[in-house]
Amino acid sequence: MLIIQSISLIWRKQARGSNFAKVRHQFRMAYPIYNAVHDEQVVVYPFEFVQTEQGIITYEELTQQQLEKYLPTLGFTSSQVERVILRELSRFRKFEAYSSIQELNLTNLSVSSIQNGFEVSFYYDRFRSGLPFRRGHNKDYCNRQSRLYGQDCLNEIAFILKENQYGRIVWNERKKEVDTGVWYYKIHVYNLFSTISSNFKYDIFMSRTPDYEYKQLATLY
Structure with a gap:
């Protein structure tokens, strides 16, 4: 079983100053999750934050304020x-569960099942x-069965998780609002934990440091 905590923080031009x-430098990379029992192969817990002039708040808090x-x-x-x-607050997702690893659809994250664990790319x-x-290196450049076949893009193994191992991926990006053309900025954190138990504690990502950490942090102009 793979437990994933997907965290994102978004900020705009008004929050680019030192x-x-x-404040962003103090942004937490892990949060408590619901203590629940799941039978699915993959469970994803999304956490979405936005930085305003008042500080960093959740999208639920921002929606309520507005x-x-x-x-x-x-x-x-x-x-x-x-x-x-x-x-409106009831529309926010608490978690997503998938019966197969192939159903997982997180941006820039690819996970494959291997013997006694998961290969995370x-x-x-x-x-x-x-x-x-x-x-950069594309491990599937010559793989005709891959959708990344022949593509000039980074595609590499971040780490391999065995039972009871914890990995973290951190990456950032700069994007443009479709309607206004205004740039905004975003940092993503994926915390992943491999376990054979379907019952896990709320502090699974906070009670220890990751066994592996992979970063793709670029300068965002």
């Missing part, structure tokens, strides 16, 4: 605002990733 960078601010200006009563907030997906373009 003071904001100091609704509390704007809905009353549209004539919503306090009880109506509360109902809308509850409805980082690759540059030009259809989903922002800048800068990552080039």
